[in-house]
Amino acid sequence: MTESPNRQGAVIGVDIGGTKVAVGLVDPRGRILRQLRRPMAANSGPEAALEAVTAAISSLSSQSESSSAPPRGIGICAPGPLDPVTGMVINPPNLPCWRNFPLASRVADVYRVPVKLDNDANAAALAETRWGAARGYRYVFYATVGTGIGTGIVFDGRIYHGRTGAAGEGGHVSIDYNGPVCSCGKKGCIEVLAAGPAIGARARAKLSEDRSRHSTILDLAKGNIDAVTSELVGQAHAAGDPLAREILQETVGLLSAWLGNIVDLLDPNVVVMGGGVAAMLQPFFGQIKDRLPSWCVNPRVSEIPLLIAHYGADAGIAGGAALCSDVLA
Amino acid sequence: MTESPNRQGAVIGVDIGGTKVAVGLVDPRGRILRQLRRPMAANSGPEAALEAVTAAISSLSSQSESSSAPPRGIGICAPGPLDPVTGMVINPPNLPCWRNFPLASRVADVYRVPVKLDNDANAAALAETRWGAARGYRYVFYATVGTGIGTGIVFDGRIYHGRTGAAGEGGHVSIDYNGPVCSCGKKGCIEVLAAGPAIGARARAKLSEDRSRHSTILDLAKGNIDAVTSELVGQAHAAGDPLAREILQETVGLLSAWLGNIVDLLDPNVVVMGGGVAAMLQPFFGQIKDRLPSWCVNPRVSEIPLLIAHYGADAGIAGGAALCSDVLA
Numbered sequence: 001m002t003e004s005p006n007r008q009g010a011v012i013g014v015d016i017g018g019t020k021v022a023v024g025l026v027d028p029r030g031r032i033l034r035q036l037r038r039p040m041a042a043n044s045g046p047e048a049a050l051e052a053v054t055a056a057i058s059s060l061s062s063q064s065e066s067s068s069a070p071p072r073g074i075g076i077c078a079p080g081p082l083d084p085v086t087g088m089v090i091n092p093p094n095l096p097c098w099r100n101f102p103l104a105s106r107v108a109d110v111y112r113v114p115v116k117l118d119n120d121a122n123a124a125a126l127a128e129t130r131w132g133a134a135r136g137y138r139y140v141f142y143a144t145v146g147t148g149i150g151t152g153i154v155f156d157g158r159i160y161h162g163r164t165g166a167a168g169e170g171g172h173v174s175i176d177y178n179g180p181v182c183s184c185g186k187k188g189c190i191e192v193l194a195a196g197p198a199i200g201a202r203a204r205a206k207l208s209e210d211r212s213r214h215s216t217i218l219d220l221a222k223g224n225i226d227a228v229t230s231e232l233v234g235q236a237h238a239a240g241d242p243l244a245r246e247i248l249q250e251t252v253g254l255l256s257a258w259l260g261n262i263v264d265l266l267d268p269n270v271v272v273m274g275g276g277v278a279a280m281l282q283p284f285f286g287q288i289k290d291r292l293p294s295w296c297v298n299p300r301v302s303e304i305p306l307l308i309a310h311y312g313a314d315a316g317i318a319g320g321a322a323l324c325s326d327v328l329a
Numbered sequence: 330m331t332e333s334p335n336r337q338g339a340v341i342g343v344d345i346g347g348t349k350v351a352v353g354l355v356d357p358r359g360r361i362l363r364q365l366r367r368p369m370a371a372n373s374g375p376e377a378a379l380e381a382v383t384a385a386i387s388s389l390s391s392q393s394e395s396s397s398a399p400p401r402g403i404g405i406c407a408p409g410p411l412d413p414v415t416g417m418v419i420n421p422p423n424l425p426c427w428r429n430f431p432l433a434s435r436v437a438d439v440y441r442v443p444v445k446l447d448n449d450a451n452a453a454a455l456a457e458t459r460w461g462a463a464r465g466y467r468y469v470f471y472a473t474v475g476t477g478i479g480t481g482i483v484f485d486g487r488i489y490h491g492r493t494g495a496a497g498e499g500g501h502v503s504i505d506y507n508g509p510v511c512s513c514g515k516k517g518c519i520e521v522l523a524a525g526p527a528i529g530a531r532a533r534a535k536l537s538e539d540r541s542r543h544s545t546i547l548d549l550a551k552g553n554i555d556a557v558t559s560e561l562v563g564q565a566h567a568a569g570d571p572l573a574r575e576i577l578q579e580t581v582g583l584l585s586a587w588l589g590n591i592v593d594l595l596d597p598n599v600v601v602m603g604g605g606v607a608a609m610l611q612p613f614f615g616q617i618k619d620r621l622p623s624w625c626v627n628p629r630v631s632e633i634p635l636l637i638a639h640y641g642a643d644a645g646i647a648g649g650a651a652l653c654s655d656v657l658a
Contacts, residue, residue, distance in 0.1 A: 081628055090628070139491055153594075162468055162596025166627040169593040174624070175506045177586040184626045186589065257506040260515065264498040265482075265594060267491025295503070297513045298495040299410055299419070
């Protein structure tokens, strides 16, 4: 018999992105009871953007009202940079609406409950630790690999923030100081080498190099090299395409070198990977494990589990809720 | 008025290397009251090697006996790999005498006081945090740059060990996954790129490339390129040699890229560097600080102090003592 959801202690998780706000009611066991999405007003003024967020929260709350107690808190995750201590959004490129905006306190003013704010990857790392794949592990390294690479570090059940909340930016660890320039300005970050856009670019380069080579990737792109994306590489790999396999294996090699650095610094109890590219690479997790010993001085790296994230597209909602549960615990 | 040394609460710090054992009596404020060195029997059997260590400790204790209480504990640092939890030496390349040897408990059996064991860099990081340059800082990253690069992470006054004690191996963070092979087997570790031997090799390569170029480095090596070492590069730089400056600036560039990775992961409150090469590079610390922002996404990296270690050649003795003070605190 599965337990019935516990609406009594539910909290609201809010996931703010450049185009949408997703909100969900999450019970103390990390189950998302109800959720909805609204457009985000990322390019409007700060107050209009705040209203887009509160409209989504209020809409979810009104749906829930009849059957449950009011939520005990609200946790928000958003793209950084932001300050998790003060709850200020600093200057995220994806959210031009807010510059040094006290988002947490403004939302708290509206709903009169505790409100916590953190970046997406940190929040998702905490959700995985509390309720997901990393549950029960002491030192957790989490990475979401998609259009970018975001990472979060959780020690003893708490996000490791470092001095100013800027810790855990593993996506911008460089493994090639002479390498291609990342959107952040550094050279050779794992993000510029192995995230979705890099996989797409690698595929386009290989297809351009040898136009006589047949590949399902090109079939899926209807013969248009410029239309090739990492998603199509993933689909082609699932259909058994050798070129797609080659591209994903190269990506696996890069991620192994990077994870080796992480393990040598942090010696975590578990590594969890989420996001669209991680899902695509899941068939290669065994290969990453096999390669890690050659990228680590840690003599016991093979004992560290490499797991796929429990939360998929709902990582933001669960992450927001985890931030908040942390406060209430 | 300076306080007089406090022999009452003194502990013994032991620094075991491949060729020597250094032992010192260290007071609760981190002052080394007395020290001595003995040859290490690294290539003999495990019991003879243990005797080399206890002979040094006993010799120090007998010198101290008349004037002080017996030491309250013994802290030992040694090259890794070792297990700080069980106090076992696992299989250090520099100490073939010991394979899975329970060093801490064997020494405790002799002296009947608490004995702690950790690797050199971790121990030195703790000594800097407790008594040295990193005193008062919450999240500390320490690196000793010499013939190798060892690092230690201290959070909230305690060494961060990770899952198995293998954390903090920052010297083997790779910044060039296609780079030269390190002694550890990984490619492009900062150790193989920027430690003393790399500086010597870089100088020899540049001198071989352009034999018409005059350099004080070559003068110091009496014209013999093969005799060029990092020490001579340092001496030549101190004498104003432009080639030496060029070589050290390249090293600074590599260390900046590496420290950028560390800061983006850990966002420490302070970075402390010790060891012979760090001392040689101290005039360039301002340049490292200037370069770090281009190697970090951390928007406030410029606020993080980069400091030279307080303990020089005595880092091992102080480190051993710090391990032990930790137990007694």
